Amino acid sequence: MPMSIWEYANPKKFMQTSSAVLPWVAGLTVICLVVGLVWGFFFTPDDFRQGSTVKIIYVHVPSAMMAINVWVMMLVTSLIWIIRRHHVSVLAAKAAAPIGATMTVIALFTGAIWGQPMWGTWWEWDPRLTSFLILFLFYLGYIALWSAIENSDTAADLTSILCLVGSVFAVLSRYAAQFWNQGLHQGATLSLDKEENISDVFYYPLLFCLAGFVLLFVTLLLIRTRTEIRSRRLKALRLRERMA
Amino acid sequence: MRALLFRDLALAVKAGGGFGLSLAFFLIVVVLVPFGVGPDTGVLREVATGVLWVGALLACLLSLDRIFQLDYEDGSLDLLVTSPLPLEGLVAVKALAHWLTTGLPLTLVAPILGVLLNLDPSGFGWIVASLALGTPALSMIGTFGAALTVGLKRGGLLLSLLVLPLYVPTLIFGAETVRRAVDGFDNTTPLLMLSGITLGTLAILPFAAAAAIRINLR
Numbered sequence: 001m002p003m004s005i006w007e008y009a010n011p012k013k014f015m016q017t018s019s020a021v022l023p024w025v026a027g028l029t030v031i032c033l034v035v036g037l038v039w040g041f042f043f044t045p046d047d048f049r050q051g052s053t054v055k056i057i058y059v060h061v062p063s064a065m066m067a068i069n070v071w072v073m074m075l076v077t078s079l080i081w082i083i084r085r086h087h088v089s090v091l092a093a094k095a096a097a098p099i100g101a102t103m104t105v106i107a108l109f110t111g112a113i114w115g116q117p118m119w120g121t122w123w124e125w126d127p128r129l130t131s132f133l134i135l136f137l138f139y140l141g142y143i144a145l146w147s148a149i150e151n152s153d154t155a156a157d158l159t160s161i162l163c164l165v166g167s168v169f170a171v172l173s174r175y176a177a178q179f180w181n182q183g184l185h186q187g188a189t190l191s192l193d194k195e196e197n198i199s200d201v202f203y204y205p206l207l208f209c210l211a212g213f214v215l216l217f218v219t220l221l222l223i224r225t226r227t228e229i230r231s232r233r234l235k236a237l238r239l240r241e242r243m244a
Numbered sequence: 245m246r247a248l249l250f251r252d253l254a255l256a257v258k259a260g261g262g263f264g265l266s267l268a269f270f271l272i273v274v275v276l277v278p279f280g281v282g283p284d285t286g287v288l289r290e291v292a293t294g295v296l297w298v299g300a301l302l303a304c305l306l307s308l309d310r311i312f313q314l315d316y317e318d319g320s321l322d323l324l325v326t327s328p329l330p331l332e333g334l335v336a337v338k339a340l341a342h343w344l345t346t347g348l349p350l351t352l353v354a355p356i357l358g359v360l361l362n363l364d365p366s367g368f369g370w371i372v373a374s375l376a377l378g379t380p381a382l383s384m385i386g387t388f389g390a391a392l393t394v395g396l397k398r399g400g401l402l403l404s405l406l407v408l409p410l411y412v413p414t415l416i417f418g419a420e421t422v423r424r425a426v427d428g429f430d431n432t433t434p435l436l437m438l439s440g441i442t443l444g445t446l447a448i449l450p451f452a453a454a455a456a457i458r459i460n461l462r
Contacts (some may be wrong), residue, residue, distance in 0.1 A: 141405050176417060
């Protein structure tokens with residue numbers, strides 16, 4: 001089986017493979033999310049200081065992680081488009097943007113719900129919160145630019161450039177915000193280089209939730225990319241009909 | 245290139261371009277703020293730095309869509325692109341012209357408007373310095389945004405949506421430079437960061453903007 005991504009620059013090939021993969025990914029998503037969320041919500045103890053509010057972590061952390069990673073994925077796929085004109089790649093970036101924006105909103109909302117009882121405020125101009133809000137604005141700009149340009153290749157090129165420049169400025173804003181205000185938000189919950197993360201009781205269901213959100217993103221991404229390809233085909237068909 | 249610069253400057257000043265308009269807008273924003281937050285001089289002093297920076301930023305935004313739009317509509321942008329000048333340099337000149345007609349005047353009137361907002365005496369020098377250092381970045385980023393939206397019919401609103409998030413780091417470091425000085429802290433770090441952002445955008449964004457124009461004129 002060919003594993004090169006260039007194989008899937010051919011939309012037909014992509015459609016075939018993705019339709020075969022989609023049910024499996026979707027199934028796994030459901031399993032992971034159900035296991036993770038049910039385990040997390042009902043079978044873990046309350047935190048001794050935070051009480052049951054700690055359980056928001058099972059939605060908050062995965063969505064926040066995806067909010068950032070979706071942008072990184074868009075950056076990579078945009079680069080692939082700019083360098084080698086991989087048509088499905090740029091459509092994937094387009095398809096990913098609204099998912100990323102939604103993840104950002106979910107992270108901000110769950111954060112507000114969590115922040116209210118813990119910090120006593122819904123919103124605080126904390127660097128993390130602020131940079132997420134800015135990230136959300138970047139998503140909006142990217143989506144708006146896509147929808148404003150009619151010619152799809154022009155739109156693909158321009159949004160890719162915006163994504164590259166935006167990434168630089170998003171990182172800059174992150175550090176600028178950190179410099180501007182010291183925050184209330186705790187440090188990273190999970191990291192690869194730390195000996196100990198949060199305690200195991202919370203850790204395992206959280207892992208399921210993280211996997212579930214990644215899979216959820218892949219599922220939605222495949223569906224949305226397929227929709228994009230279909231709508232392009234439809235457009236081409238309509239044009240051909242009008243010409244005839 | 246010099247000819248282009250003078251042409252742009254002349255157009256901006258004579259033909260009712262953004263020149264006076266953005267200054268007037270800056271004035272109005274600053275005048276409106278006390279109506280909004282109340283005439284208490286203590287409160288005004290607190291927010292003066294931020295209002296001046298945000299006002300300058302919005303005034304800058306106002307004239308951005310003129311950078312390429314008129315040239316695009318009458319076809320002179322096509323001529324400029326096909327001329328032997330490198331497009332990157334051309335974009336930089338456009339940004340320079342925008343700065344000379346917007347950023348520089350805004351910088352110069354900022355201390356006068358600072359009086360209206362009861363800006364702390366120690367802040368006057370710093371507001372001029374930080375705006376002088378920061379507004380070139382605003383012009384360059386704005387030129388990039390204008391290049392992205394040049395082919396669009398109603399690009400104005402979209403332009404604001406694209407450009408404002410990109411303005412965040414410049415605004416943070418610019419306002420922080422003044423605020424720290426007013427509060428009596430050392431402001432070397434934000435000042436250096438602000439200069440770094442300006443130099444970085446001037447070095448990189450002409451290429452991105454030129455690429456965007458090439459795509460738009462394809």
